Amino acid sequence: MKRTGLFTKIFIYTFSIFSVLVVCLHLAIYFLFPSTYLSHRQETIGQKATAISQSLEGKDRQSIEQVLDLYSQTSDIKGAVKGEMTEDKLEVKNNLPLDTDRQTTSLFIEEREVKTQDGSTMTLQFLASMDLQKEAEQISLQFLPYTLLASFLISLLVAYIYARTIVAPILEIKRVTRRMMELDAQVRLRVDSKDEIGDLKEQINSLYQHLLTVIADLHEKNEAILQLEKMKVEFLRGASHELKTPLASLKILIENMKENIGRYKDRDHYLGVALGIVDELNHHVLQILSLSSVQELRDDREKIDLLQMTQTLVEDYALLAKERELQIENSLTHQQAYINPSVMKLILSNLISNAIKHSTLGGLVRIGEREGELFIENSCSPEEQEKLAQSFSGNASRKAKGSGMGLFVVKSLLEHEKLPYHFEMQDDRLTFFMSYPKVAQDQDKERVYIDWVGRNSI
Numbered sequence: 001m002k003r004t005g006l007f008t009k010i011f012i013y014t015f016s017i018f019s020v021l022v023v024c025l026h027l028a029i030y031f032l033f034p035s036t037y038l039s040h041r042q043e044t045i046g047q048k049a050t051a052i053s054q055s056l057e058g059k060d061r062q063s064i065e066q067v068l069d070l071y072s073q074t075s076d077i078k079g080a081v082k083g084e085m086t087e088d089k090l091e092v093k094n095n096l097p098l099d100t101d102r103q104t105t106s107l108f109i110e111e112r113e114v115k116t117q118d119g120s121t122m123t124l125q126f127l128a129s130m131d132l133q134k135e136a137e138q139i140s141l142q143f144l145p146y147t148l149l150a151s152f153l154i155s156l157l158v159a160y161i162y163a164r165t166i167v168a169p170i171l172e173i174k175r176v177t178r179r180m181m182e183l184d185a186q187v188r189l190r191v192d193s194k195d196e197i198g199d200l201k202e203q204i205n206s207l208y209q210h211l212l213t214v215i216a217d218l219h220e221k222n223e224a225i226l227q228l229e230k231m232k233v234e235f236l237r238g239a240s241h242e243l244k245t246p247l248a249s250l251k252i253l254i255e256n257m258k259e260n261i262g263r264y265k266d267r268d269h270y271l272g273v274a275l276g277i278v279d280e281l282n283h284h285v286l287q288i289l290s291l292s293s294v295q296e297l298r299d300d301r302e303k304i305d306l307l308q309m310t311q312t313l314v315e316d317y318a319l320l321a322k323e324r325e326l327q328i329e330n331s332l333t334h335q336q337a338y339i340n341p342s343v344m345k346l347i348l349s350n351l352i353s354n355a356i357k358h359s360t361l362g363g364l365v366r367i368g369e370r371e372g373e374l375f376i377e378n379s380c381s382p383e384e385q386e387k388l389a390q391s392f393s394g395n396a397s398r399k400a401k402g403s404g405m406g407l408f409v410v411k412s413l414l415e416h417e418k419l420p421y422h423f424e425m426q427d428d429r430l431t432f433f434m435s436y437p438k439v440a441q442d443q444d445k446e447r448v449y450i451d452w453v454g455r456n457s458i
Contacts, residue, residue, distance in 0.1 A: 019155055
C-alpha cells in the first residue's frame with residue numbers, strides 16, 4: 001500500500017470539507033431563494049403601484065382607465081379599477097397572465113386609492129403573477145455554474161494554503177532532524193512561534209543539545225580510557241623489562257652458587273647480593289600493585305594536608321636519608337590540595353624516595369612551594385639529571401634503569417590526573433615542580449574548588 005504524505009492528506013481533507021460546504025451553501029440558496037425573491041418582487045410591485053397611483057391623482061375617471069389599460073398592455077403588472085366584490089370573491093380581469101395549471105404560480109394584489117377630478121374616490125387594483133419555481137430555476141441555471149466554479153477554485157486555493165501552513169513547520173522539523181541525525185553541531189530548529197509547534201521545536205533543540213553533550217562526554221571518556229589503556233600497555237611493557245633483568249641476574253647468581261663456580265663459592269657474600277635483587281624485585285612489584293590499585297579507584301577526591309603527608313613520608317625514609325647523610329628541609333606550611341589521597345601519596349612517595357636515593361652523599365633535599373607549585377629539590381650529578389630526563393620522556397620505563405619504574409609511575413599518575421609538571425636542572429641541583437588542585441578559603445564559609453595553577457608542562 002502506497003504511503004500518502006501528510007500534505008496530501010490535509011489537502012484532501014480540507015478540500016473535501018470546503019466542497020461539502022459549497023454544495024450545502026448552494027442547496028440552501030436554491031431552496032431559500034424563492035421566498036426571498038417573492039418578498040423582493042412584492043416590494044417592487046408595491047413601489048410601482050404607489051408611483052402609478054400618485055401620477056393618476058386628480059385626473060378624471062376616463063383618463064385613469066385609459067392609462068391603466070395602456071400600462072397593463074406594456075407591463076407584466078396589470079392595473080384596473082376595482083369593481084364590485086363580495087366578501088369571498090375577487091374580480092380578476094381576463095387579460096391577467098395567470099396559469100392556473102401550475103401549483104407554484106403566485107398572485108400579488110396591491111390596492112391604492114386615488115381622488116378623481118370631480119372629488120370622488122376610486123380604488124385601483126394592481127395585479128401580478130409569477131411562477132417562482134420557473135424563475136428560480138432560470139436564475140439558478142444562469143448563475144450556478146459560475147458560482148460553483150468560483151467556490152471550488154476558492155476552496156482549492158484555501159485548502160492548499162491551509163495545508164502548506166500546517167505542514168511547513170513539520171517539513172522543517174523533518175529536514176532539520178535529518179541533519180541532526182548526521183550530528184551537525186551547528187544546526188538548530190528556528191523557533192518563531194509560541195504555540196505547541198514552537199514548544200516542540202524548543203524541546204527538540206534541548207534534546208539535541210543534551211545529546212551532543214552526552215556524545216562529547218562519551219568521546220572524552222573514551223579518549224581517556226584509550227589513553228589509560230595505552231599507559232597500562234606501556235607500563236606493563238616497561239615493568240616486564242624492569243623485572244626481566246633482575247630475574248635473569250638472580251637466576252644466574254643462584255645457578256652459579258649451586259654449582260660452586262669460581263667466585264660464587266663465597267655463598268655468604270652472594271646471598272646478600274641475591275637478597276638485594278629480591279628486594280629490588282619486591283619494590284618493583286609493589287610499584288606495579290600500587291599503580292594498578294590507584295587506577296582502579298574512582299574519582300574519590302578530598303582535602304589533604306600536604307605538610308602532614310610529606311612529613312609522614314619523610315619519616316618513612318628517615319633511615320635511608322640517615323644512611324646517605326642527607327638533610328631534609330620541608331618548608332611547606334599547611335597547603336591543602338583537593339585530590340585522591342592515594343594518588344597524591346604515591347606521587348610524593350616516589351618523588352621523595354627518588355630524591356633521597358639519587359642525591360649526592362651529605363647533600364640537601366628541599367620540599368616547599370614556589371609560585372603556587374609544589375617542588376622537591378635535591379643535589380645530584382649530571383648523570384642522575386640525565387636519567388631523570390630519560391624517565392620522563394617517551395617509553396620512559398624502557399630507557400631508564402633503577403629509578404625508571406618509580407618515576408614512570410609518577411609520570412603516569414600526573415598525566416592521568418592532568419596535573420602539569422616540569423623540572424629544572426642547574427649545575428648540581430635538580431628541582432621537580434608539579435601543580436595540584438588547591439583548596440581556597442572563602443571569608444563567609446569554606447568552599448572547595450579546583451584551582452589549576454602553573455599551566456606549564458614538559
